[in-house]
Amino acid sequence: GAVVSQHPSWVICKSGTSVKIECRSLDFQATTMFWYRQFPKKSLMLMATSNEGSKATYEQGVEKDKFLINHASLTLSTLTVTSAHPEDSSFYICSAIDSVADTQYFGPGTRLTVL
Amino acid sequence: KQEVTQIPAALSVPEGENLVLNCSFTDSAIYNLQWFRQDPGKGLTSLLLIQSSQREQTSGRLNASLDKSSGRSTLYIAASQPGDSATYLCAVPSGGYQKVTFGTGTKLQVIP
Numbered sequence: 388g389a390v391v392s393q394h395p396s397w398v399i400c401k402s403g404t405s406v407k408i409e410c411r412s413l414d415f416q417a418t419t420m421f422w423y424r425q426f427p428k429k430s431l432m433l434m435a436t437s438n439e440g441s442k443a444t445y446e447q448g449v450e451k452d453k454f455l456i457n458h459a460s461l462t463l464s465t466l467t468v469t470s471a472h473p474e475d476s477s478f479y480i481c482s483a484i485d486s487v488a489d490t491q492y493f494g495p496g497t498r499l500t501v502l
Numbered sequence: 503k504q505e506v507t508q509i510p511a512a513l514s515v516p517e518g519e520n521l522v523l524n525c526s527f528t529d530s531a532i533y534n535l536q537w538f539r540q541d542p543g544k545g546l547t548s549l550l551l552i553q554s555s556q557r558e559q560t561s562g563r564l565n566a567s568l569d570k571s572s573g574r575s576t577l578y579i580a581a582s583q584p585g586d587s588a589t590y591l592c593a594v595p596s597g598g599y600q601k602v603t604f605g606t607g608t609k610l611q612v613i614p
Contacts, residue, residue: 393545419600430591431604480545484600491600493538495545 390414391483393494400471401502408466408497410437410481416461417483421491422454425478437464437481471501504529504596506605514611515582523577523608525592530570537566537577538591540607546591550577582612 390413400406410420418439423431435456436444443456453475455467464483468475480496505528515521525535534553538546550559550566552575558567565578575592589609596603 421601423604430607433601433603436601478543482602490551491602493546493548498543 391481391492391494393479393481393497395497396495397498397500399500399502402472403470405467405469406471406499408468408479408481408499410464410466410483410494412462412483412485412492415483415485415487417464417485418461419484419486420458420464421482421484422456422464422466423480423482425480425496431480434466439464468499471499473501475499476501504594504603506592506594506603508590508592508605508608510608511606512609512611514613516613517582517584519582519612520578520580521582521610523579523590523592523610525575525577525605527573527575527594527603527605529594529596530573532570532594534595535566535568535575536593536602537564537575538593540589540591542588549590579610582610584612584614586610587612 392411394409420437422434425431433446434449437456437458439458445451458464478496478498481494482491484491507526509524536551537549540546552559552568563580568575589607591607592605593602
């Protein structure tokens with residue numbers, strides 16, 4: 388079946404640094420990808436919609452300058468957490484839309500810990 | 503705005519019991535509903551996807567039903583096993599068929 392990968396699977400960084408998380412669709416093209424974050428013991432919250440070749444659409448309350456999204460190709464979207472702070476520590480999950488199969492596939496997630 | 507609620511928030515049952523997890527949503531104009539499983543610290547595993555035209559889907563010991571008119575879905579797990587212990591999430595499209603709103607989750611523990 389279709390697979391979505393994320394890299395890295397986990398990352399620990401110092402406060403003030405930037406971290407890039409990649410989301411790849413491995414055997415299909417995805418013009419649309421989504422980024423979610425999950426706080427401990429909470430459900431997933433949509434952060435933004437990543438559109439290939441155009442600017443991302445952010446959900447209300449999500450800082451676009453804090454969470455930079457780049458969808459430069461049909462198989463790759465990146466989320467960069469800029470000037471990370473401990474409160475950015477979370478589990479980040481992406482998903483990709485296979486428009487041919489009309490199905491959304493989720494990545495395995497990336498755990499970010501900011502010290 | 504779509505809101506998705508799951509009851510109960512946590513459930514503990516002895517091995518072998520049949521159980522039902524509930525999911526309710528406020529906007530019944532949905533394209534589909536999906537049930538996921540999430541193990542601690544892990545990503546999502548898709549369990550069942552029910553299209554809006556369907557009333558139920560089955561996969562092994564799992565059966566999911568959908569009642570759009572009442573805004574409800576149930577996930578039935580037969581003969582529960584310790585390996586079923588996980589958090590179960592339901593999700594429905596929101597604001598466009600591709601954007602998804604997740605439920606609050608039910609944390610299931612099956613005791614051997």
